Ligand SMILES: Cc1cc2nc3c(=O)[nH]c(=O)nc-3n(C[C@H](O)[C@H](O)[C@H](O)COP(=O)(O)OP(=O)(O)OC[C@H]3O[C@@H](n4cnc5c(N)ncnc54)[C@H](O)[C@@H]3O)c2cc1C
Ligand code: SF4
């Protein structure tokens with residue numbers, strides 16, 4: 001008998017494949033932004049927007065202001081609450097565009 | 105009041121959001137002879153919504169006939185499980201009566217389907233639904249809320265009452281200064297996958313020991329579920345899919361530096377969870393935030409011309425043992441709709457005329473439950489290291505010790521098990537303190 005049984009391997013999709021499972025209608029313009037780029041570049045050290053985002057929208061950049069791949073956004077709201085400087089500018093994509101879940 | 109606002113008179117009320125609270129409010133008003141307009145930003149109700157989850161139905165079934173509703177399974181088993189990195193200790197409840205109607209008013213659902221169905225029932229009752237339209241702000245006249253602005257051309261719509269049912273990410277309500285942005289200590293981030301098992305029929309029934317429409321709701325706590333964070337994992341069975349996810353406090357997510365999707369991967373790979381979710385295909389990945397500030401975070405519910413319902417009003421009970429928001433959303437929508445109907449009969453729109461809503465809510469299970477558990481979350485946060493890290497390990501070790509099979513006496517084993525537990529909680533004094541602190545969970 002084996003001492004430690006094999007834990008079945010769970011195949012987890014990459015974030016790209018995961019995001020591929022939801023429908024998006026590109027609003028054309030970013031519904032997300034930073035209010036004051038200077039806060040990100042000079043004051044912020046934690047980049048919490050990057051750590052909490054479940055869709056890899058926020059990406060830390062060397063220049064200090066994160067880039068925003070808004071097309072991936074799942075509209076969860078996490079970045080808006082998480083930013084310690086309340087520096088996330090967050091709108092809903094217009095007229096129902098953005099993400100659509102079929103199960104939810 | 106100096107002037108009567110210029111209502112266009114087409115609708116008696118505008119509901120912002122066709123989620124559970126919004127559709128419940130619309131139904132409640134329509135049944136009382138009013139004609140509400142429901143504005144939803146999604147292409148159809150539900151396309152923007154995500155939850156665990158289990159729909160709790162004691163109020164909704166008074167409003168609509170659930171026989172035709174897209175319910176997935178009734179909850180026949182609730183299972184609470186503590187995970188350390190390597191161990192699981194679980195408590196499973198399968199009361200026979202849950203198999204009988206009304207199945208303890210607990211059903212798994214998928215919101216994409218359910219919310220659309222529920223909104224259609226409001227339309228059947230006389231409500232008007234406008235989709236693909238985002239409310240961008242509130243219109244005011246002399247301080248009174250008299251309608252909404254939308255992102256449609258010429259998108260201003262006036263009505264005597266506005267019901268704010270926009271969920272927990274309450275952009276409109278915040279911008280109108282009717283609510284403050286919730287602190288990240290009181291918001292959880294949740295990620296979820298809907299899984300299917302293409303290999304063969306009957307996988308869900310076999311893995312979760314289910315027959316027919318019976319379903320399971322598994323909740324997980326401890327460091328094996330979400331690491332050091334305050335929160336947990338969940339597994340719910342749908343008809344032919346399983347919902348799996350994690351939800352934990354945003355401030356912890358920020359501090360951990362671990363992406364939510366990575367936390368989900370680790371939870372799914374736990375030795376006690378992996379056998380349940382292996383060989384699955386991800387049908388959908390989703391994410392959402394949960395307001396969990398409890399009663400302290402509930403803002404003023406009525407204003408001149410407006411009411412707040414559901415998650416917008418912070419009406420979610422999320423204390424580790426219960427995660428309930430669907431029942432509170434519907435209950436609040438019903439009472440708000442009734443209060444608006446009463447005020448409308450008097451021809452009044454001021455906050456005082458709507459006070460029937462907050463007073464009905466305080467008498468209901470909603471406020472009673474939120475008040476009752478206000479202390480629990482704080483206590484649990486304070487004892488986090490003990491509850492989520494130490495205890496799952498200690499309980500697993502004590503169990504292993506108690507049932508150890510060797511040539512020592514049972515008494516020795518019991519002694520060692522007790523020592524391990526007492527060690528974790530700080531001796532008899534610590535145990536007594538803990539028992540006193542958490543006795544109210546069941547007492
Ligand atoms: C991961 C997770 C798991 C959960 N699990 C459970 C569970 O198992 N059981 C349970 O009872 N509760 C659970 N909850 C809580 C429950 O989902 C909520 O309490 C409930 O959905 C609240 O309903 P609501 O109608 O207030 O808000 P929502 O369901 O969020 O609905 C808000 C609606 O308003 C629309 N909207 C928002 N802004 C605008 C705008 N500006 N203009 C137009 N439309 C707008 C949205 O598109 C949406 O349709 C869970 C929540 C989460 C996030
Ligand atoms: S957390 Fe806020 S301040 Fe920091 S980088 Fe992100 S948006 Fe900028």
Ligand code: SF4
Nearest residue numbers: 053073074076077079
């Ligand atoms: S709303 Fe959610 S998914 Fe969208 S960018 Fe913010 S954290 Fe990421």
